[in-house]
Amino acid sequence: xxxxxxxxxxxxxxxxxxxxxxxxxxxxxxxxxxxxxxxxxxxxxxxxxxxxxxxxxxxxxxxxxxxxxxxxxxxxxxxxxxxxxxxxxxxxxxxxxxxxxxxxxxxxxxxxxxxxxxxxxxxxxxxxxxxxxxxxxxxxxxxxxxxxxxxxxxxxxxxxxxxxxxxxxxxxxxxxxxxxxxxxxxxxxxxxxxxxxxxxxxxxxxxxxxxxxxxxxxxxxxxxxxxxxxxxxxxxxxxxxxxxxxxxxxxxxxxxxxxxxxxxxxxxxxxxxxxxxxxxx
Amino acid sequence: xxxxxxxxxxxxxxxxxxxxxxxxxxxxxxxxxxxxxxxxxxxxxxxxxxxxxxxxxxxxxxxxxxxxxxxxxxxxxxxxxxxxxxxxxxxxxxxxxxxxxxxxxxxxxxxxxxxxxxxxxxxxxxxxxxxxxxxxxxxxxxxxxxxxxxxxxxxxxxxxxxxxxxxxxxxxxxxxxxxxxxxxxxxxxxxxxxxxxxxxxxxxxxxxxxxxxxxxxxxxxxxxxxxxxxxxxxxxxxxxxxxxxxxxxxxxxxxxxxxxxxxxxxxxxxxxxxxxxxxxxxxxxxxxxxxxxxxxxxxxxxxxxxxxxxxxx
Numbered sequence: 001x002x003x004x005x006x007x008x009x010x011x012x013x014x015x016x017x018x019x020x021x022x023x024x025x026x027x028x029x030x031x032x033x034x035x036x037x038x039x040x041x042x043x044x045x046x047x048x049x050x051x052x053x054x055x056x057x058x059x060x061x062x063x064x065x066x067x068x069x070x071x072x073x074x075x076x077x078x079x080x081x082x083x084x085x086x087x088x089x090x091x092x093x094x095x096x097x098x099x100x101x102x103x104x105x106x107x108x109x110x111x112x113x114x115x116x117x118x119x120x121x122x123x124x125x126x127x128x129x130x131x132x133x134x135x136x137x138x139x140x141x142x143x144x145x146x147x148x149x150x151x152x153x154x155x156x157x158x159x160x161x162x163x164x165x166x167x168x169x170x171x172x173x174x175x176x177x178x179x180x181x182x183x184x185x186x187x188x189x190x191x192x193x194x195x196x197x198x199x200x201x202x203x204x205x206x207x208x209x210x211x212x213x214x215x216x217x218x219x220x221x222x223x224x225x226x227x228x229x230x231x232x233x234x235x236x237x238x239x240x241x242x243x244x245x246x247x248x249x250x251x252x253x254x255x256x257x258x259x260x261x262x263x264x265x266x267x268x269x270x271x272x273x274x275x276x277x278x279x280x281x
Numbered sequence: 282x283x284x285x286x287x288x289x290x291x292x293x294x295x296x297x298x299x300x301x302x303x304x305x306x307x308x309x310x311x312x313x314x315x316x317x318x319x320x321x322x323x324x325x326x327x328x329x330x331x332x333x334x335x336x337x338x339x340x341x342x343x344x345x346x347x348x349x350x351x352x353x354x355x356x357x358x359x360x361x362x363x364x365x366x367x368x369x370x371x372x373x374x375x376x377x378x379x380x381x382x383x384x385x386x387x388x389x390x391x392x393x394x395x396x397x398x399x400x401x402x403x404x405x406x407x408x409x410x411x412x413x414x415x416x417x418x419x420x421x422x423x424x425x426x427x428x429x430x431x432x433x434x435x436x437x438x439x440x441x442x443x444x445x446x447x448x449x450x451x452x453x454x455x456x457x458x459x460x461x462x463x464x465x466x467x468x469x470x471x472x473x474x475x476x477x478x479x480x481x482x483x484x485x486x487x488x489x490x491x492x493x494x495x496x497x498x499x500x501x502x503x504x505x506x507x508x509x510x511x512x513x514x515x516x517x518x519x520x521x522x523x524x525x526x527x528x529x530x531x532x533x534x535x536x537x538x539x540x541x542x543x544x545x546x547x548x549x550x551x552x553x554x555x556x557x558x559x560x561x562x563x564x565x566x567x568x569x570x571x572x573x574x575x576x577x578x579x580x581x582x583x584x585x586x587x588x589x590x591x592x593x594x
Contacts, residue, residue, distance in 0.1 A: 016392060023389075024407045030422055031410070033433055045431045050440060092317035099313040104304045111314055118321055120580045121329075122528045124549035125569040128556045129331035130324065152324035155317050174303075184309050213415035215531050220557075231417040235535075238421070245425070256418045263413040267406050271475060 031256075038062070038249035045245050058246065065250035068240065069233040070225070075258070078230040081143050082211045085150040089207045090200055092151065093158035098192060100159075101166045102174070112163065118156030123149070127220050134221060145221040146229070150211045158203035165199035166192070198269070205266050212259055230255050329573060336567035341560045353567035364568065367539075367548040368575065374462055374526040374547075378473070379519055382466050386473035391503070393474075394481045405478060409471035416468070416531040423464045424536055427451055451537050454544055461545045464532050469525065473518070480514040481507075516587030523583050527576045548572045 037045050039057040065071065099105075100112040130149065131140070139145045173195065177187045193200065218229045225236070233255055237248045263270070336353055340346035357364050389408070393401045411419065426432050427450035438446040450460040488510060492502040508515070530549035533539060539546035539554065552572060556565030 016395070020392065020396075020404050024404060027408055027410065030426055034422055034425070050433070050436050092320065095313035096317045099310050102304065103306070103310055103313075105307070105310050111318065114318070115321070117577075118325060120524055120577055121325060121573060122530070122549055122576055124528070124530050124553065125332065125573050125576075126325060126328040127553060128562065128565050128569055129328035129335065132335075133328050133331055148320060149324040152320045155321060159317075178303055184306070209413055213413075213417075215415065215417050216534065216553075231415045234417045234421050245431070248421070249425070252418050252421055256414050259413050259415065260410070263410070264406070267402075267409070270409075271402070271405065271479075 034249045035253055037246060038253050040246055042244055042246040061247050061250040062254065064247050065233075065237070065254055068247070069237055069251045069254070070228075071230070071233055071251070071254050073226055074228055074230045074233050077143065077227060078212060081146050081150070081229060082208060084143075085147050085154070085211045086204050086207045088147070088151045089154045089158055090204050093155050093203060094162055094193065094196070094200060095188075096155070097159045097163035097166055097196075098188060101163045102169075102171070112159070115156050115159050118153060119160075123153050123217065127216065131220060140221055141223045141227065143227065146214075146217055149217055150214065154207045154210060158207060161203045161206075162196055162199045165196050169195045201266075201269050205262070205269055208262060209259060212262075230258075329570070332566040332569045332573075335563050336570050338563040340563040342556065342562040343560075346563065349563070353564050354571070356564070357567055357571060363543040363546055363551060364548070364571075366543050367546040367551045370458065370545065370547050371526055371529075373458070374465065374529060375523055377462055377466060378469065378522045378526055382470060382473050383477070383515075383518065383522070386470060387477045390474055390477035390481055393478055401478075405475065408474050411468045412471035414468075417535065419464065419468050420532050420535040423460075423467070424451065427460055452541060454541050457537055457541055457545050461533055461537055464536065465529055468532070472525075473522075476514075476518045476521070480511050480518075483514070484510065519587065520580065520583050524576075524580055527572075527579070548575070 033051070036051070036053065038061055039054040039059070040052075041058060044052060044054070096111070096115060100108045100115075126149065130145075134140050134145045134148075139148075169192065173191055174187055177191055182191075213231060214229075215231045218232060219235070222228055222232075228236070234248070234251055237244075237251045337348060337350060338346045339349045339352070393404055396404070414422075426434050429435060429447050429449040429452070432450075434450065435446040435448060438448075448456065450456045484507060488506060489502060492506045497505065528549070529547060530553070533545055533547050533550050534553065537545045539550050543551075548568065549572065552565045552568035554565075555568060556562045559565075
């Protein structure tokens with residue numbers, strides 16, 4: 001092939017590529033903008049220039065955001081709450097998914113239907129009553145007041161994702177294990193869970209992102225500043241440093257980074273999970 | 282005889298007798314199912330029961346209260362324009378996501394499907410980034426971009442005008458709702474794109490080739506062959522759009538708080554403000570209950586509509 005490199009076929013590809021790149025830049029630009037001004041002095045933001053790079057990077061903004069935004073304490077809180085919730089959600093969802101897809105009992109379709117109903121109910125309708133209901137157990141302003149509803153609301157999606165995959169595992173898996181005299185408590189974690197691993201990972205990542213980013217329940221049920229989760233750091237800043245935008249921007253970057261890292265590490269699994277969900281309908 | 286039976290109705294067939302007792306072990310079933318269901322009942326179902334109870338009172342949130350029967354419901358349905366406004370805004374959001382966001386996402390997914398797997402994954406990853414950020418980050422981000430004094434949106438528009446643009450995008454009645462909807466769509470777009478891309482990946486190659494052999498152009502192929510083929514998946518996406526539109530709350534709560542006036546009010550924000558800001562806890566619970574009814578009813582309705590049409594096709 002020695003034709004001109006810019007044939008009409010190539011031209012189409014170039015135009016398509018350019019379009020996709022421009023779109024990607026537009027998508028990323030708001031993030032770049034925030035990161036850029038997080039390294040400047042707040043005054044630079046008010047300059048007339050459309051966009052300017054920092055003359056001297058103000059890394060000090062990050063130190064202040066980290067300290068005054070209580071990023072460390074908030075991160076510890078978030079990690080504890082989210083790890084507990086993700087672990088509990090995936091175990092409970094796996095159990096329900098197994099019982100409803102592979103065991104034989106009358107109500108299994110009803111139970112699976114009830115569990116999927118959880119995806120339809122907006123969490124916001126539980127904010128008001130749970131404020132009273134959790135209060136009756138002295139749970140308000142404790143991390144348990146977030147872990148329990150996080151698990152309750154994420155079980156639905158996780159169960160459906162895992163159930164979809166369990167349906168494709170041959171029943172012979174359990175049968176041969178039973179022949180060897182194994183019990184459920186060893187078959188489930190040792191034989192079934194590994195076979196459903198991709199769906200469990202997908203469920204865990206989507207649960208992680210949902211819980212890690214959750215704001216309104218954390219804002220409603222927690223009152224003590226030292227117990228708050230990471231997203232609240234930004235709100236804290238908007239109150240205290242209302243006019244110090246550069247430090248606010250630094251705080252936003254610090255809050256965004258962990259979710260971005262998890263996403264880049266596991267993006268393959270997220271995409272795969274979405275495919276599974278979409279194909280299943 | 283030892284063949285594994287094919288899947289029936291999505292459930293594993295359990296007809297062979299020797300194993301039946303094991304798969305029918307009630308204590309095991311209970312141990313697997315009850316803990317998860319208990320948590321859902323505790324944090325989701327009982328609270329809704331509480332809401333029903335408080336919605337029949339005039340409780341402010343502290344102190345004593347009286348039983349008022351259905352007075353809150355009557356007032357919400359007959360004398361509360363903000364409630365209807367908030368539902369209308371949810372409806373607008375549903376229409377925007379179903380028609381505008383989905384069309385754009387489908388078109389982009391179709392373009393990405395033509396790339397090599399590596400490049401398409403690269404772009405899908407970038408376009409998905411907003412979907413993994415916290416709503417707090419996203420709202421603060423766009424609040425700053427749309428800021429009247431230093432926001433980059435106004436600075437950008439000012440490049441094309443003689444006078445500097447000083448629009449308060451989230452504060453001006455004419456632009457507030459559009460701006461809020463834009464933020465929500467910006468965040469949700471990555472999901473829509475992924476759904477459509479995954480759907481396109483399930484297309485059999487022969488489908489497009491057969492259409493080409495029959496002389497169909499690209500437009501015809503998409504509208505007459507591919508879209509009808511994907512109808513079941515698209516209807517599932519639309520159901521998801523309806524559910525997620527109903528669940529939008531934080532972005533509005535953090536950006537406009539429903540204002541100016543009640544122009545950007547959404548039901549989930551409104552019930553929260555009534556209970557916790559306006560100290561009308563009983564009334565807020567009434568809004569909650571009506572909202573559950575609308576959310577579940579609308580979802581079932583949309584599911585029903587698409588199921589019947591799916592059978593007709």
